[in-house]
Amino acid sequence: MPKVLSVFERAREYESEGFYVFDKHKKVMMCKYCNVTVDWKRKDSCEKHCKQRSSHKVNKDNGGNGVKRQITIVENVSMNKKLKAEKTKLAKDTVRAFVQANIPLEKLDHPGLRSWMNEYIPGSGDLPHSSTLRSTYLESLKVEEEEKIKELVKGQDIVLLCDETTNKKGQCVFVVLFKIMSASSEQKLLVAGTKVLMNANSTECSRAIVDILVKFDVKYDNVISFTCDSAKYMTKCVDLLHVLVSDKLLHIQCWAHKLCLVGNIWVAQLSELNECVMKTKMFFLNSRKRKHHYLQFLTVSSIHPKLFPSPVLTRWNSWFRAVEYIDTYLPHLLEYFKTEDAETSGSSTEYYMQMSMDKVAVLQCEARFVVEHCKSTVELLEILEGSSYPFAHRLLGKLCDLKTSFKLASDNTFHPATTQMLNSQLCLKSAVRATLVSTGQKSLLKLSSLIASDPAKDFVESMSALFDPREIACKGLEVDAVELQNKIEKLPFLSQVPFRLVLEGYTQTKQAVLKSISKNVDILTILLSLKSDFPEYATNAVKCLWIPVSNVDSERAFSMYSNIMSDKRTSLRADNIEVMLGMCFGASH
Structure with a gap:
């Protein structure tokens, strides 16, 4: 007696032909390609449907396209779950990509962008409004990022990098970075927290640091060092951390900030040179027309056309770059300002027109002195601005090189070009030489005191x-x-x-x-x-x-913070800025 198959066994036998059980209670089997019922009890009926029904083969070859059938409840639930998961994933991945690229989520609401996405990105029409993306999906990403940081720092030795700045609302913003110490050629750097403080003082800073360490379950014994600037309140903050966290915590003050203090001595001492730099900056500042005319003048005079690098107080080395320009282009600047109208051009043109030959000689001598004797300072600052290589073992040797250069200047021993200029201007020799010697002495004294008082000496x-x-x-x-x-x-x-x-x-x-x-x-x-x-x-x-001797990564974090919290985005919540900065900073490192 032949074996009697069940409806499920018959459906599995012809599964390749698209047969499936539509109703298990009424035992109904259907063909998904033809959307008709098939007699499952008789194999002959199944064979006839597959071989003799002309539309079956055509529908099967087309994958069932164009044939409508009623899906089961199970299929409907499964499909809805899949669509919901895909929609959630698309929204979350879109938010992550936009945040990492520092593109405001409001851009997704623009009709032009929406139209383009609907045309070329399947499913993008399901993206909700930017406010929903920020309130729902950015919050979930924040939880994921926090869990990710917890996992990365778990059981790892870390160093803290901290700094404080003022945002566009006038608030005090304190940023804390984790640098995970590993025995490799690269180190992982993370934004652990961005806190808005009521006041920039040692108590609030230390409290913020401890809260962040507790938040990410960092063991106090795993915190190796603390790198910050040399502000007094940060020194007091470290004293508190020695009590709250560990008395073995290594305190390192940023040497990029310290070298900037040494550089300020040159700006203050060489007042005439600094006046020339400032007057030149004022002339070209926010004046496209003047810059264009100046470049034309240099080109006609067969001189390499190069604009004056305007110095900025918050940019290290920018003043020295401006002095290098004065050292090379001062004669050309003098010729150019002769073509300007003093009455319409302002005080800068008048300054250059009234410049005597003696003053030109002083400026040339001081500029040459800076170029020759500050080369080591500029190079060391540029090295400290990088954080992709270790430098703790080379720092003292470079500082000693600087001391040697300053010692020579303080002993009235200058480089050949500076000496030649001094000897050629006998009328100015003693006065200018005294200024240069004083600059060397004060720089040497400042650098020596910074080295001697360094807590990580x-x-x-x-x-x-x-x-x-x-x-x-x-x-x-x-x-x-x-x-x-x-x-x-x-x-x-x-x-x-x-x-x-x-x-x-x-x-x-x-x-x-x-x-x-x-x-x-x-x-x-x-x-x-x-x-x-x-x-x-x-x-x-x-x-x-790999223990850092500079705090430049905190400065980079602040630059990124300023880009995120622009003048048009001051209404962003502090916790949203924190997660956005962490994701944006992590994507660039």
């Missing part, structure tokens, strides 16, 4: 003594065990490694440096290559290298 000296290739080359291959032990006690990570392992690993480090001393030695590459043979030593040594 022991750390910087130890890093330089152990890992600066120049220091290693001077000391040779022999390792002084007593000196090495004294140095590593002042380094956060290496002090926890057994001394025997440090001694073995450091000996190999010195050998590798001395073998390649004729080349451009990269101590980071050498330490990374030792991870396989001396893992504990090399891992902790690399982490020491």
Whole structure:
């Protein structure tokens, strides 16, 4: 007796032909391509439908397009769930992309953009209004980002980078960055918090930091160092953190800010040169027509056409770049201003027209002095502006180079070009020389005091003594065990490694440096290559290298903050700005 199949077994047998069970209670089987019922009890009926029904093959080849059928409740529920999930994913991914690219969500409401998206992006018509995107989907992204940061910092050693600024509402904004310390060639940098404070003082700053550490479940023992500027309230903030977080917390003051303080001495001392820079800036400021005429003048005079780089107070090195321009283009500026009308052009033109030959000589001499003696300062500031490479081990050596340059100037010893200019202007020799010597003396005194008062002085000296290739080359291959032990006690990570392992690993480090001393030695590459043979030593040594000695990443975060909270977006909530800054900053690093 032949076996009797059930409706489900018959549907599975002809599943490739599009047969399915439409009603399991009434035992109805249908063909999804033809949208008709099929007698499932007789196999012959199924075969006839598949082979003799002419429309079946055509519908099957077309995938059932054009054939309408009533879907089941299960299919309907499943389809609605899928569509809802796809709609949610599209909205969330759109918000994430726009926030990371710092594109205001309001742009999605523009009719032109909506029309373009409806034309070329399937499903974009389901995107809700920007206010809904911000209130619903940005909130969910905020939760995801917080969980992501928690996972990234879990059990990891981190350093804190903090700074404060004033936003467009006049509020005090305090930003806290996490830098995850890892034994690799790159480090992960995260925006942990952006808090609006009532006042910029030590109590509120320390409270904000502790709240952020608690929020992300960071163990206090895993906080290695705290990098900030040298403001007094930040120093008091660190004193509070030594009590609240850890007494072993390493305090590092930003050396980019400190070098800027040294540079301010040059601006104040060389008053005549600074006056020339400011007058030139005033002339070209917000004047497209004057800039155009000046470039035309340089071109006609067969001189390389280049605009004056206007100095900005908040941009490091911009004043020195302006002085470099004066050093090269002062004769051409004098010729150009002769073509200007003093009555209509203002005080800048009058200043240049009334400039005597003696004053021109003073300006040329002072500009040449700045170009020659500030080259090391400018280069060091540019290095400190970068954060994609370690610099803690090279900082002290570079600062000593600066001290040497300032010492020579303070001892009345100048570079050849400056000396030649001084000797050629006998009438101005003593007065100008006294100004230049005084500038060198005050710069040397300021830099020396900053080095002596640095709270991380022991750390910087130890890093330089152990890992600066120049220091290693001077000391040779022999390792002084007593000196090495004294140095590593002042380094956060290496002090926890057994001394025997440090001694073995450091000996190999010195050998590798001395073998390649004729080349451009990269101590980071050498330490990374030792991870396989001396893992504990090399891992902790690399982490020491990556401890930041400048706070430039906080400045970059503030620049991004200003772009997000523009004049047209001042109504953004503080918590929304926080998550937007975190996502935008993370996408660019």
